Amino acid sequence: MELDERKVKILQAIIKTYLETGEPVGSRTISKMEGLNLSSATIRNEMADLEEMGYILQPHTSAGRIPSDAGYRLYVDQMMAEKALEREERALVPKDDEHEKLLAKVDRLETLLQQVAKVLAYNTNYATMVTGPNYKNTNVKFVQLSQVDDTQLLAVIVVGSNVIKNKMIDVDERIPNDELLKLNVLLNTFLTGVSVKEIDLELIQTMKQQAGIYADILEHIFDGILDAVRQASETEVYTSGANNILKYPELGDMNKAGELLEVLEEKKALNHFIADDDSGVSNQYGIQVYIGDETPVETLNDCSVVTATYELEEGVRGKIGIIGPKRMDYDKVVTTLRNLTDELDTIFKNKKT
Amino acid sequence: MELDERKVKILQAIIKTYLETGEPVGSRTISKMEGLNLSSATIRNEMADLEEMGYILQPHTSAGRIPSDAGYRLYVDQMMAEKALEREERALVPKDDEHEKLLAKVDRLETLLQQVAKVLAYNTNYATMVTGPNYKNTNVKFVQLSQVDDTQLLAVIVVGSNVIKNKMIDVDERIPNDELLKLNVLLNTFLTGVSVKEIDLELIQTMKQQAGIYADILEHIFDGILDAVRQASETEVYTSGANNILKYPELGDMNKAGELLEVLEEKKALNHFIADDDSGVSNQYGIQVYIGDETPVETLNDCSVVTATYELEEGVRGKIGIIGPKRMDYDKVVTTLRNLTDELDTIFKNKKT
DNA sequence: GTTAGCACTCGAAGTTGTTGAGTGCTAACA
DNA sequence: TGTTAGCACTCAACAACTTCGAGTGCTAAC
Secondary structure, three states: OOOOHHHHHHHHHHHHHHHOOOOOOOOHHHHOOOOOOOHHHHHHHHHHHHHHHHOOOOOOOOOOOOEOHHHHHHHHHHHHHHHHHHHHHHHHHOOOOHHHHOOOOOOHHHHHHHHHHHHHHHHHHHHEEEEEHHHHHOOOEEEEEEEEEEEEEEEEEEEOEEEEEEEEOOOOOOOOOOHHHHHHHHHHHHHHOHHHHHHHHHHHHHHHHHOOOHOOOOOOHHHHHHHHHHHHHOEEEEEEEHHHHHHHHHHOOOHHHHHHHHHHHHHHHHHHHHHOOOOOOOOOHHHHEEEEOOOHHHHHHEEEEEEEEEEEEOOEEEEEEEEEEEEOOOOHHHHHHHHHHHHHHHHHHHHHH | OOOOOHHHHHHHHHHHHHHHHHEEOHHHHHHHHHOOOOHHHHHHHHHHHHHHHHOOOOOOOOOOOOEEHOOOOHHHHHHHHHHHHHHHHHOOOOOOOOHHHHHHHOOHHHHHHHHHHHHHHHHHEEEEEHHHHHHHHEEEEEEEEEEEEEEEEEEEEEOOOOOEEEEEEOOOOOOOOOOOOOOHHHHHHHHHOOOOOOOOOOHHHHHHHHOOHHHHHHHHHHHHHHHHHHHHHHEEEEEEOOHHHOOOOHHHHHHHHHHHHHHHHHHHHHHHHHHOOOOOOOOOHHOOOEHHHHOOOHHHHHHHEEEEEEEEEOOEEEEEEEEEOOOOHHHHHHHHHHHHHHHHHHHHHHHHO
């Protein structure tokens, strides 16, 4: 069977209506719509075909049809393709007042990202997530060891765009001032300008050797630093709007909703979205749409997830994403995400100069 | 009308049964229980009295009774009084395996507190919150300004029990090394050993004067530091187990649950629980029970909240708390909280030595 | 290929009756 | 005077049944 243009039009009509109403849509509803002038009977025939092809399904006999995952997929792909064409229209999108709200808090990256999640949730009425940028490609900018008191050293590491990590290191005895100075020189020589992912046990080993006779004493200093670096390269995830999940009956039953909340709270699972830039079809503008089973997290199999990529600086990227029901306003979501990443990119670019 | 002993016993029986079953409890159920041997008719009379006195209420005619807020209050007060007596029994409570789980991550206070919230949620099946300690009574331990690059200074401030705050400060030009040194000496002279709440505009003003001719240039350095201190004294709130809310039908309907989730996510509102150590009746062991309308947050008026106080060090305290339905296992919750705070106190005490 | 017509399906919603847990009241009892 | 048995009454919850209507698939005619 072939998927001719009329079938596609009908499918689109079905999906659009379903997205709006949330109820199975029947043949009469479609036949009454302007555009294609066909009787309900004809629509019925086409619908039977579409069902056979797997794009729609019937919750039960004598009910209308709802889109299947495959149906959504087709719809989204179509939409993304259209969006790619009408690109020039984008310049017209007026800046909304998110802009200011966002900028108000720019001083700390974590706060900003958390804020982004919140604004996004507020604007879309879906649950949202924002992953911190992947620092592995960033360079170390500054390292410093300071003596806080007799038994404690403080290691401060600044990487990339002013992300600061601290680590307290316990020591047995106070380190003489000049030794500390030497140590700082050593650390900066070895680490400054080096990308985070290059700092591994091996490099630390080399440094230990350089430290010469102090190597033993400095054992856990280096370990502490390695620790801080590792900590810096851990990706953090911010979420918001979890309560929005309850707004959609198809997700709102106690069991599903509970699991979803858990995933959002736990956050670890959401890391699955940051790695794979390859999978997923609609990869335009760095935007990816995962529908139902396409999501890498099993708990989210009844949801759709849309993610977009923002760039903090060359090669340092993170994702912002939306988690909602499969019956999601994909169009609006994609637009919103696109605008928001644009805005973020601008903020980061300006910030840097 | 007087609340004699028998009435109290009946009330307790009603509440206990209701806590277990969650269903309105009728006169027969109570009369069949061992303890007091009374016919259902007698119980009915007593119940009518209890209702008149406002301790219980009827969802509708021909249904059993459920406790009112006042009823819960009486019950909790009674329980707390008993607990105060059987104090010696506490030594017997076996350490459970939370202990190790907790200790595993002690290195960062934030991680620890987040973990505490999680463990508590896991053990009780309620939503939980943990507020960070109130640093206002802590002393500054260490301050340092470092030049990160030509236009940026990094201020590091360590307060109290190794809580580290960072602040990036933009400057117009590179500060000469010796000036930086002087500045650091100045900062440490003025700030080290001073409690966080004492650092205010005035003190900063004095420091600015001391800085002499550099005062102007250093304007936003000091501002930055004040900022960092303020940041340090902001109380953070960690939450967990939000999904547990959905487990209790009386809170689980979309509207209420949604609002609750919002409060838990927003966290700001939860700060209302940290201030008032005075209100609330059951103030033993630093444990407070807020029932229904007693909660300082309106959204939580259908919930009960139980909080306990932990002590990070002398005078530096925070709260851990549980948010659940009014039909909450108060006994278990109080015990769990008491054990957990005990454990925390031990951890912090050992850590310090 | 399209459409009107028709019999059929089946969930949703409304109706009705039954059940049973629970009540309040009264009268008798200890 | 407090306690209890007995009884009529109430009312949510449940199940059985009906009705309604949106929707279907199929067939025959255009």
